[in-house]
Amino acid sequence: MRIVIAEDSVLLLDGLTRLLAAEGHGVRGFRTADELVRAMTRPGAELPDLLITDVRMPPSHTDEGLRAAVHLRSLHPELSVLVLSQYVEQRYASELFAAGARGLGYVLKDRVADVDEFLDAVARVAGGGTVVDPEVVSQILARSRSTGLDTLTPREHEVLALMAEGRSNAAIADRLVVGLAAVEKHVTNILTKLGLPPDADDHRRVLAVLRWLDLNGARS
Incomplete structure (x- = not known):
């Protein structure tokens, strides 16, 4: 699959990239939501099979990652999105699913430590399924x-x-x-x-x- 990751933590971005690349996926990473949106909305940009994004990203570290995902999803309803968050954000989870739940997921970052569960979530969301972390x-x-x-x-x-x-x-x-x-x-x-x-x-x-x-x- 072609996977795009938006994550401002260098260590996590590198870890996710290595993990997914080892599974045979093509991965491209961005450290800010603005960079992500610019890259995916430029003329001729190829839509990935899955977007993995953090909720809180620079510059304000509030909801830039989620807003970028919502915006890109409005442009491309077929875009599968898996959101990673450090905490349970109730209104963010609800906003994510407000326009439809197909090909969407909300997973806590702690879940990334369980490689099999994370890869299962990646496959399910990319395939059009819905994944909501049990802890959420x-x-x-x-x-x-x-x-x-x-x-x-x-x-x-x-x-x-x-x-x-x-x-x-x-x-x-x-x-x-x-x-x-x-x-x-x-x-x-x-x-x-x-x-x-x-x-x-x-x-x-x-x-x-x-x-x-x-x-x-x-x-x-």
Whole structure:
């Protein structure tokens, strides 16, 4: 694959580049969001198979990386984007998925230490899948104080976290070692308790959950 990385940490950028190059991917790196946008919007620029970007980048170290990704995604909706963040940024996660969840991911930088999980996330997002770090989901759930969330059972919390990772009902059943019918029942209960209509599309499920969590976070 052709992969572009936007990361201001020299060590992390070099490490990611070496890791992905060793897997046979072509990698190009940028240390600022401005450089990234200029390179990808110049006439004749070739769209990569995947953009990996930090959220906080120079000069203000706030949300330049995310804004660049959102801008590039608006120009090229087919661009797959994997966001890396040092911390769980609830509103950033929700903004990332606001226009659709296909080919999008949000992973904590600590997850990069697990090479297999990181490479799996790269492959899934580049292939059009959705990846949300379990810790991101866990912390968002922990911060939310909605009556709807309070009514979920411990098992339903587990299923919701796996839903937000973009996993299908069958994949959730395999992970939890339960029957498919049991997972389908949990999903129906979750969506009902959160006031969200059941939907067979995993990407729409993820988007609906993240939007609801964002709205709930604003209220609380």
